[in-house]
Amino acid sequence: MPAVLSVNAGSSSIKLSLYDTHYNDKSPTLILESSISNLTAPPAKFTYTHTDKNNTKHNISSKELPNDIADHSSAFSHFLHHLSTDPDLPNLNITHTVHRVVHGGNFPTSQPLSKSTIAEITSLTDLAPLHNSPALSLVHSTLDQLSESLNVAYFDTSFHATIPKAAQTYALSPDLAEKKGIRRYGFHGISYAYILRRVASYLSKPIDATSIIALHLGSGASIAAIKDGKSIDTSMGLTPLEGLPGATRSGLVDPSLVFHYTSKASNLSRESTKEMHISKAEMILNKEAGWKSMTGTTNFREVLKRAAEGDETCALAAEVFVDRIVGFMGSYWVKLGGEVDAIVFSGGIGEKSDELRLMVCEKLACLGVRLDERANRRAAENDNAVVAISSERVSDRESVKVLVCRTDEQHEMVWECVKDERYWKEVGGKTVKDVKMEEAK
Numbered sequence: 001m002p003a004v005l006s007v008n009a010g011s012s013s014i015k016l017s018l019y020d021t022h023y024n025d026k027s028p029t030l031i032l033e034s035s036i037s038n039l040t041a042p043p044a045k046f047t048y049t050h051t052d053k054n055n056t057k058h059n060i061s062s063k064e065l066p067n068d069i070a071d072h073s074s075a076f077s078h079f080l081h082h083l084s085t086d087p088d089l090p091n092l093n094i095t096h097t098v099h100r101v102v103h104g105g106n107f108p109t110s111q112p113l114s115k116s117t118i119a120e121i122t123s124l125t126d127l128a129p130l131h132n133s134p135a136l137s138l139v140h141s142t143l144d145q146l147s148e149s150l151n152v153a154y155f156d157t158s159f160h161a162t163i164p165k166a167a168q169t170y171a172l173s174p175d176l177a178e179k180k181g182i183r184r185y186g187f188h189g190i191s192y193a194y195i196l197r198r199v200a201s202y203l204s205k206p207i208d209a210t211s212i213i214a215l216h217l218g219s220g221a222s223i224a225a226i227k228d229g230k231s232i233d234t235s236m237g238l239t240p241l242e243g244l245p246g247a248t249r250s251g252l253v254d255p256s257l258v259f260h261y262t263s264k265a266s267n268l269s270r271e272s273t274k275e276m277h278i279s280k281a282e283m284i285l286n287k288e289a290g291w292k293s294m295t296g297t298t299n300f301r302e303v304l305k306r307a308a309e310g311d312e313t314c315a316l317a318a319e320v321f322v323d324r325i326v327g328f329m330g331s332y333w334v335k336l337g338g339e340v341d342a343i344v345f346s347g348g349i350g351e352k353s354d355e356l357r358l359m360v361c362e363k364l365a366c367l368g369v370r371l372d373e374r375a376n377r378r379a380a381e382n383d384n385a386v387v388a389i390s391s392e393r394v395s396d397r398e399s400v401k402v403l404v405c406r407t408d409e410q411h412e413m414v415w416e417c418v419k420d421e422r423y424w425k426e427v428g429g430k431t432v433k434d435v436k437m438e439e440a441k
Helices: 072-084 115-123 129-145 158-162 174-180 189-202 257-261 280-287 290-295 300-308 312-335 347-352 354-363 373-377 409-418 432-440
Strands: 002-009 014-020 029-037 045-051 057-064 093-101 150-155 212-217 221-227 230-234 342-346 386-388 402-405
Touching (some): 014 409, 029 072, 093 409, 189 230, 300 312, 354 373
Antiparallel strands (some): 014 029, 221 230, 386 402
16 A cells, blocks of 8 residues: 655654555545654653544554653654554555655755755754754654655745745844855744645635735744735744744743853753754753743643633733734734735644633734634634634624634645655656665665
């Protein structure tokens, strides 16, 4: 059975999805999903779930793994072994493996993983050390363990390649910035591509005529302004750190703040390795900040629960998050000239927290934003990919549409792969897979 494997590497986890699909398939069929978490704090947890044609989950298994499975490579090996012994998948042939890579630099689109592509991704590791390194580890594991599969990288940065020069550029020496690749790249692009496609379909509009403000809100959070199907600005910048605060990220701060925070900001952190150089400043702002540093928990639902119970620190953390969200949304509303087809909430928090959506939308009432509170509360119960939660009218005019979209980065990569003839056609008597496999070895 031919299949495409979708791989999404986190800093301490892996999400994997297997699809039954083929070239130009309009609806790739999900076969199974698996995840391996807690890789940096063993025992790691392994889940493995089959999905039938009705998208119903079954044969669900979950277990803790031995302590020697403590990195991405060993975790991937465990998954492949489990897959190879699955009696429901005889004669499985993984023809393509698609990888989410957070930082793709100047790559405007996906790339087959050859030696040159891997070298370029490796050179970008310092810009996203907590993200690109795990992805590269899985790339090398796949090349070793799935030697017949074509590996393709999909970059979070590519979607934002359309951002105008002024929004990309920092007020620094142009020569130095160009030499060092210092500019605003933006992230969560695979998620935004999925959101845009789903929302345009829901609105019955062509993608290139759809303008939205999309919010990917999770432990990592960002916002994007999308005009006529193209990103024109986003809150993240050179790295995923800029913009909104997150579970452990500071978000936008005064550039000199970290040097006042610690006199050891420029020292290498203990988490640095030979392949991955991380300064103390990067660890503080990426891993020791955000609402965890304010409240002691990375669980935003818990932050809101404690805030409702009268915890003033948690209430402040929630207000900080909402304040930053609303600030970016006001800016993007202006950049879109007020021509906004919909405000779209997505990501773990954006999809699940009706409280946060209400807090944000109450601040946007001056723009004509009104929620249907019942629809907002029940959005998580709806199985549709896109759910409307706005009121239909504000006094004598239509309300701004507010939607919830369940994002799916793994599906988006597979969708993009199966319609890209570069990865399926023959070149000079050889398939692209054959050519790129030879280059990658």
